[in-house]
Amino acid sequence: xxxxxxxxxGLVQPGGSLRLxxxxxxxxxxxxxxGWYRQAPGKQxxxxxxxxxxxxxxxxxxxxxxFTISRDVAKNTVYLQMNSLKPDDTALYYCxxxxxxxxQFWGQGTQVTVSA
Numbered sequence: 001x002x003x004x005x006x007x008x009x010g011l012v013q014p015g016g017s018l019r020l021x022x023x024x025x026x027x028x029x030x031x032x033x034x035g036w037y038r039q040a041p042g043k044q045x046x047x048x049x050x051x052x053x054x055x056x057x058x059x060x061x062x063x064x065x066x067f068t069i070s071r072d073v074a075k076n077t078v079y080l081q082m083n084s085l086k087p088d089d090t091a092l093y094y095c096x097x098x099x100x101x102x103x104q105f106w107g108q109g110t111q112v113t114v115s116a
Contacts, residue, residue, distance in 0.1 A: 002026050002105050004095045009110030012085055020080040020110060022095030027076055029053070033098040034071060034078040038091035038112075045094070049080060062088070085114045 003025035012018055020036065028034055035050035049069035051057045057069050068081040078095065095107040 002031070002097050004097060004105060004107035006093065006095050006107045006110040009093060009112045011113045011115065013116055014086060014114055016085050016114070017081070017083045018085065018112060020082065020093055020095075020112075022078040022080075022107060024076040024078075024097060027073070028071060028078065028097070029073050031097050031099060034069075035096040035098065036069060036078075036080045037094045037096055038089075039094070039109075040091040043091075048093070050096075050098075051078065082112070085112075087114045090114050 005023045006020060008018060008020040031053060033050050033052045036048040037045050038048050039045040047060055048063055049059045049067055051069045051071055059067060066084045071078045090113050092109040093112050094109045096104060098104045
């Protein structure tokens with residue numbers, strides 16, 4: 001099992017930036033993929049960005065060119081750099097550790113609010 005703790009959320013104005021962090025309780029080296037998901041009120045949870053154990057990143061179309069996912073294996077941490085934030089980015093952001101379809105773990109989430 002792995003515990004995930006997100007941090008870095010907060011209130012930011014449109015056009016601003018935030019960097020989210022996800023600290024894992026154990027090595028992320030062998031985790032098939034680490035990802036960030038978000039859920040806005042009244043909406044389903046959606047994938048925002050993910051990165052494989054080989055370092056291949058993928059993004060939702062809505063965040064391409066604005067968000068960057070990265071990882072520091074030595075620190076067991078995954079990051080999400082979010083630039084040019086929009087009000088539509090407001091959501092609870094969750095970190096995910098994916099081993100396989102029957103074994104994955106979630107953090108508790110960190111709130112991101114984009115508002116003037």
